[in-house]
Amino acid sequence: MAVKKFSTKYEAAWSDADQLLLCLDTGTWRTKRPVVDKEKCTYCGLCAIYCPPQCMITRPDFFEPNLNFCKGCGICAKECLRGAITMRPEGDFTS
Amino acid sequence: MKEIRFHGRGGQGAVLAARMLAIACVAEGKCVASFPMYGFERRGAPVVAFTRFDDKPIMEKTQIYNPDCLVVIDPGLLKLPTLFTGLNPNGTLILNSAKAFEKQPNENLKLAGVVNATQIAVEEVGRDVPNTCLLGAFAAVTAWVTLKSVQASLSEYFSGDILKKNLRCVERGYNEVKVTKWQ
Amino acid sequence: MKAKQGELKVMTGNSAAAYGAMLCRPDVVASYPITPQTEVVEQLSRFHADGTLEAEMIEVEGENSAMNAVAAATLAGGRAFTATSSWGLVYMYDAVLQAAGFRAPVVMANVNRETPGILAVSSGQQDMIQTRDTGWIQVIVENSQEILDTIIMAFRLAEDYDIQLPVMVNYDGFYISYLAEGVRIPAREDVDRFLSVLKTQPQRTIMDPTRPIGAGSHGLMTEFMELRYRHCAALDRAKKKFDDIDKDYGDFFGRSYGGQIEEYRTEDADFVILTSGSAVGTSRTVVDAKRTEGVKVGLIKLRMFRPFPQEKLIKAIKGKKAIGVIDRSVNFGWNCGPIYSELRALTPEIGNIPILSFIDGLASIDITKPHIERVIDDVANAAKGKPYQAVTWIPLEERE
Numbered sequence: 190m191a192v193k194k195f196s197t198k199y200e201a202a203w204s205d206a207d208q209l210l211l212c213l214d215t216g217t218w219r220t221k222r223p224v225v226d227k228e229k230c231t232y233c234g235l236c237a238i239y240c241p242p243q244c245m246i247t248r249p250d251f252f253e254p255n256l257n258f259c260k261g262c263g264i265c266a267k268e269c270l271r272g273a274i275t276m277r278p279e280g281d282f283t284s
Numbered sequence: 285m286k287e288i289r290f291h292g293r294g295g296q297g298a299v300l301a302a303r304m305l306a307i308a309c310v311a312e313g314k315c316v317a318s319f320p321m322y323g324f325e326r327r328g329a330p331v332v333a334f335t336r337f338d339d340k341p342i343m344e345k346t347q348i349y350n351p352d353c354l355v356v357i358d359p360g361l362l363k364l365p366t367l368f369t370g371l372n373p374n375g376t377l378i379l380n381s382a383k384a385f386e387k388q389p390n391e392n393l394k395l396a397g398v399v400n401a402t403q404i405a406v407e408e409v410g411r412d413v414p415n416t417c418l419l420g421a422f423a424a425v426t427a428w429v430t431l432k433s434v435q436a437s438l439s440e441y442f443s444g445d446i447l448k449k450n451l452r453c454v455e456r457g458y459n460e461v462k463v464t465k466w467q
Numbered sequence: 468m469k470a471k472q473g474e475l476k477v478m479t480g481n482s483a484a485a486y487g488a489m490l491c492r493p494d495v496v497a498s499y500p501i502t503p504q505t506e507v508v509e510q511l512s513r514f515h516a517d518g519t520l521e522a523e524m525i526e527v528e529g530e531n532s533a534m535n536a537v538a539a540a541t542l543a544g545g546r547a548f549t550a551t552s553s554w555g556l557v558y559m560y561d562a563v564l565q566a567a568g569f570r571a572p573v574v575m576a577n578v579n580r581e582t583p584g585i586l587a588v589s590s591g592q593q594d595m596i597q598t599r600d601t602g603w604i605q606v607i608v609e610n611s612q613e614i615l616d617t618i619i620m621a622f623r624l625a626e627d628y629d630i631q632l633p634v635m636v637n638y639d640g641f642y643i644s645y646l647a648e649g650v651r652i653p654a655r656e657d658v659d660r661f662l663s664v665l666k667t668q669p670q671r672t673i674m675d676p677t678r679p680i681g682a683g684s685h686g687l688m689t690e691f692m693e694l695r696y697r698h699c700a701a702l703d704r705a706k707k708k709f710d711d712i713d714k715d716y717g718d719f720f721g722r723s724y725g726g727q728i729e730e731y732r733t734e735d736a737d738f739v740i741l742t743s744g745s746a747v748g749t750s751r752t753v754v755d756a757k758r759t760e761g762v763k764v765g766l767i768k769l770r771m772f773r774p775f776p777q778e779k780l781i782k783a784i785k786g787k788k789a790i791g792v793i794d795r796s797v798n799f800g801w802n803c804g805p806i807y808s809e810l811r812a813l814t815p816e817i818g819n820i821p822i823l824s825f826i827d828g829l830a831s832i833d834i835t836k837p838h839i840e841r842v843i844d845d846v847a848n849a850a851k852g853k854p855y856q857a858v859t860w861i862p863l864e865e866r867e
Contacts, residue, residue, distance in 0.1 A: 190802065191856060192863045202585040218329050220293055220358065220412075278412070280382070280402070283360045303647050307477045310649045316477065319646040321831075343752050345610075345642050345745035346835050440477075 219261035229273035236265035285338035292357035297415030302333035307437035397425035420457030470657035485510035487618030494545035497525040497536035503640035530555035534562035538571040544673035553580035567602030572625035589831035607637040727776035736765030738850040742793035791846035821849035
């Protein structure tokens with residue numbers, strides 16, 4: 190049969206699962222991003238617990254969203270008891 | 285035949301905008317074909333919608349590769365390397381943005397209409413739904429369809445208070461769009 | 468006597484399917500949502516909620532129940548409609564076979580999408596191919612208006628006393644299901660009138676308490692074979708019946724589609740291409756463009772897939788120097804396009820001309836104008852006697 194070069198790695202619809210399973214660049218889906226006010230953050234961890242794709246990174250004394258995967262759902266901002274997280278439009282961060 | 289390509293993200297109303305434009309065209313006696321293409325059907329995922337109109341029935345069922353006009357609902361999408369791909373010479377762009385163009389973004393782009401549709405939508409509707417405002421801007425910049433037809437098309441999808449608010453968005457888009465021309 | 472022109476409304480293919488079904492006043496609708504068909508169910512629900520559709524809407528938990536419900540409803544003498552796609556069609560598979568075997572005149576819209584095996588929420592005709600041996604009548608259409616009109620014709624065909632077979636109306640998912648176009652909606656009274664001829668026919672056998680029958684009796688040996696034979700004979704009759712219904716529809720509503728096939732610029736063509744669904748629309752524009760360049764190419768639109776319109780195709784292709792078939796699916800085992808391989812069975816009648824298979828448009832890959840230009844160029848070369856590749860998977864070719 191005619192086709193000789195393939196771009197797929199496997200014979201069938203299989204995919205590697207030995208790396209991290211967060212393999213989709215869902216960060217590009219955002220229309221708003223969470224901005225953490227480090228002063229207000231009391232390091233309670235609720236945002237990290239509630240984040241659906243679990244993309245809150247633990248920093249020394251505050252939490253930071255992993256912008257490669259954060260889809261901008263806003264749950265962290267809603268759950269933060271101190272109001273330390275605000276959702277800002279992505280447009281503000283693009284030229 | 286004119287081919288218009290809409291770029292947006294899921295939830296911004298790109299598909300609806302393309303559809304309302306189709307309705308406006310039909311109201312003016314034109315033939316239309318409009319459809320979307322999405323990857324993942326979720327909020328925030330890139331969406332492309334295509335609308336063609338002509339005086340005779342439209343036969344082609346393909347995506348639009350050589351648009352005459354681009355309507356970009358999310359300013360972040362200007363980063364997309366393929367945004368201007370295939371744009372016809374003398375192409376038009378309708379863009380939702382707070383900032384005007386400093387330089388010509390693509391050599392085939394000769395006409396651009398920029399309006400802060402997000403701000404207008406937030407002011408009039410209370411939410412970032414920029415699509416109807418951009419349709420008003422489209423009517424003003426291209427004159428391919430009248431403001432009246434665009435406004436009439438909204439009642440297919442909106443009624444009551446939300447219709448009134450979106451009609452104001454259309455009108456403001458029509459009046460407040462800033463036009464830039466290049467040689 | 469002509470029907471009224473009808474209101475013009477911009478609607479998607481899915482919406483057109485719902486309108487078509489609603490206008491025929493089905494007694495029972497049972498349907499389960501699945502992308503890219505969901506809007507059909509949503510629109511029918513809207514019609515039901517506002518009273519436009521006075522049907523028993525059974526909210527089923529899955530497609531298998533849906534088909535069982537609608538097939539049973541028709542056997543009780545009612546008119547029934549359902550819609551599905553790919554995975555849903557597969558889930559109802561045993562009921563689909565039953566419906567045909569029981570001669571239940573269900574009308575089903577099938578929105579073409581790739582079948583299980585490789586997960587894809589995208590356009591492809593494998594689901595239509597998957598079910599070609601179920602004994603259903605299968606037709607496939609090109610745009611939103613044709614969906615609406617063909618569903619009305621489908622009820623007329625399915626419930627015809629000489630036919631009594633379920634009809635599947637196929638249309639490409641995404642490219643037609645979500646395509647919004649201006650569609651003329653016939654007036655309900657006119658659809659009633661068009662279908663009223665069914666009332667003048669003898670009453671087909673149904674479950675009637677005053678004349679009890681058993682439906683789905685066991686078949687043995689020669690009786691089994693006789694019933695299969697009757698089924699095949701009915702499918703055979705469906706060909707001319709479909710043409711007649713299409714002509715009646717055209718005479719009354721002003722729109723007809725050619726019946727089993729449509730021939731576009733084939734009379735003086737040296738060679739032809741054949742395809743189905745949305746690709747037909749695009750092919751028309753490419754054929755027109757090639758014609759202005761002096762290339763004498765014609766297009767055959769396959770509308771009826773089951774029964775296979777052999778006689779019409781033989782007549783259309785005989786005398787042509789070559790034919791290319793664009794399939795939006797694969798024939799596992801023959802490893803070429805399925806419609807292509809069925810066409811090859813007509814070689815004794817059409818002559819040993821080059822027949823070329825093109826596989827394209829799987830998984831929502833766009834069948835673009837350059838693709839179709841390539842098809843025409845390849846078939847043109849074959850028609851001139853140059854060597855050709857029998858099977859081409861267009862998007863995978865190194866040349867692309």
